Amino acid sequence: MSFESMPYKDKKVISIGIVRELTGLSLRQIRYYEERKLIFPDRNEKGTRRFSFSDIEKLIEIANKREEGVQTQEIRKEMKKETKPIEKKMLKEMLRGQFNAHFKNNKLM
Amino acid sequence: MSFESMPYKDKKVISIGIVRELTGLSLRQIRYYEERKLIFPDRNEKGTRRFSFSDIEKLIEIANKREEGVQTQEIRKEMKKETKPIEKKMLKEMLRGQFNAHFKNNKLM
DNA sequence: CGTGTAAGGAATTCTGACACG
DNA sequence: CGTGTAAGGAATTCTGACACG
Numbered sequence: 001m002s003f004e005s006m007p008y009k010d011k012k013v014i015s016i017g018i019v020r021e022l023t024g025l026s027l028r029q030i031r032y033y034e035e036r037k038l039i040f041p042d043r044n045e046k047g048t049r050r051f052s053f054s055d056i057e058k059l060i061e062i063a064n065k066r067e068e069g070v071q072t073q074e075i076r077k078e079m080k081k082e083t084k085p086i087e088k089k090m091l092k093e094m095l096r097g098q099f100n101a102h103f104k105n106n107k108l109m
Numbered sequence: 110m111s112f113e114s115m116p117y118k119d120k121k122v123i124s125i126g127i128v129r130e131l132t133g134l135s136l137r138q139i140r141y142y143e144e145r146k147l148i149f150p151d152r153n154e155k156g157t158r159r160f161s162f163s164d165i166e167k168l169i170e171i172a173n174k175r176e177e178g179v180q181t182q183e184i185r186k187e188m189k190k191e192t193k194p195i196e197k198k199m200l201k202e203m204l205r206g207q208f209n210a211h212f213k214n215n216k217l218m
Numbered sequence: 219c220g221t222g223t224a225a226g227g228a229a230t231t232c233t234g235a236c237a238c239g
Numbered sequence: 240c241g242t243g244t245a246a247g248g249a250a251t252t253c254t255g256a257c258a259c260g
Contacts, residue, residue, distance in 0.1 A: 008117040008162045013131070015230095017251065018122045018159070027252085028221055036220095046229060048252055050127070053117045071219070124251095126230065136231085137242055145241095155250060157231055180240070 012042035012050040019051050023059045030059065036072040038062055038079065121151035121159040128160050132168045139168065145181040147171055147188065 014022075019030055033039050034049070039058055041049040058079070065075045129136055142148050143158070148167055150158040167188070174184045 011162075013127045014122050015124055015127075015251080016253095018124075021153075022122070026221075028223085031253090032220065044130075046253090048229080053120075066220085073219095124230080125232095135242075137244085140232090141241065155232090157250080175241085182240095 009053045012052045012055075014051040014053070014056070016041075016049050016051070019056055019059065022056050023063060025059060025063055033059065033062055033072065036076065038072060038076055118162045121161045121164075123160040123162070123165070125150075125158050125160070128165055128168065131165050132172060134168060134172055142168065142171055142181065145185065147181060147185055 016027055016030055019025070020027055023030070025033075030039075031049075034041060039051070039055050039062075041051045041055060044050060062072075062075055065078075066072075070078075123131075125136055125139055128134070128139055132139070139148075140158075143150060148160070148164050148171075150160045150164060153159060171181075171184055174187075175181075179187075
């Protein structure tokens, strides 16, 4: 199942009210950080936001930075650097997936 | 943080609507399986249910058993057997925690 | 810039009950 | 036994806007 293969940490299943409880941030703050492209919750069909545990961890980091007086713009820049290696890893895995699919189709199936 | 120390899998943070999406079960079915003591979602202050990924996995198992015609009573019995070892493990860890706390308080603090 | 708040509407969730079987 | 459904109420979430600064 695709459900099993994805780590729970990145599944977008948490509503904004719970995120508020878990982070201590206000709804306004959470929505604003999305507006500033610091987090990227999914939306369900009717438009309500769905967050992952990763989003929550990110929000906790953001809250800490904000307490230090760092502006959202700066935080976004810092986060870009940090997520780059992850993107590279993802890309690598995607390529491997493509390769495997290709191999399967031509040699085994 | 206590947040970090607990695996995401067991955090009760998912609302019943998402559980329905993820399991394909109806709200009625999910609530009924709780009534029959097959799952144990938390409740927030206002009484709305909060499920964990573990609950969702359990529900998928339950759905499979039900398709085979197994009654909820039977499913509960089967699940009791399966969760016993986990309870033992938890108990062991709790005891170790108590021991460590005791040791710390008397010898180190 | 970052956050609070009141506003109105839409969608969610809850419980207890009746239905069928 | 297991599930559907209509009912009424309460709580959630959404957006765009005004406020302050």
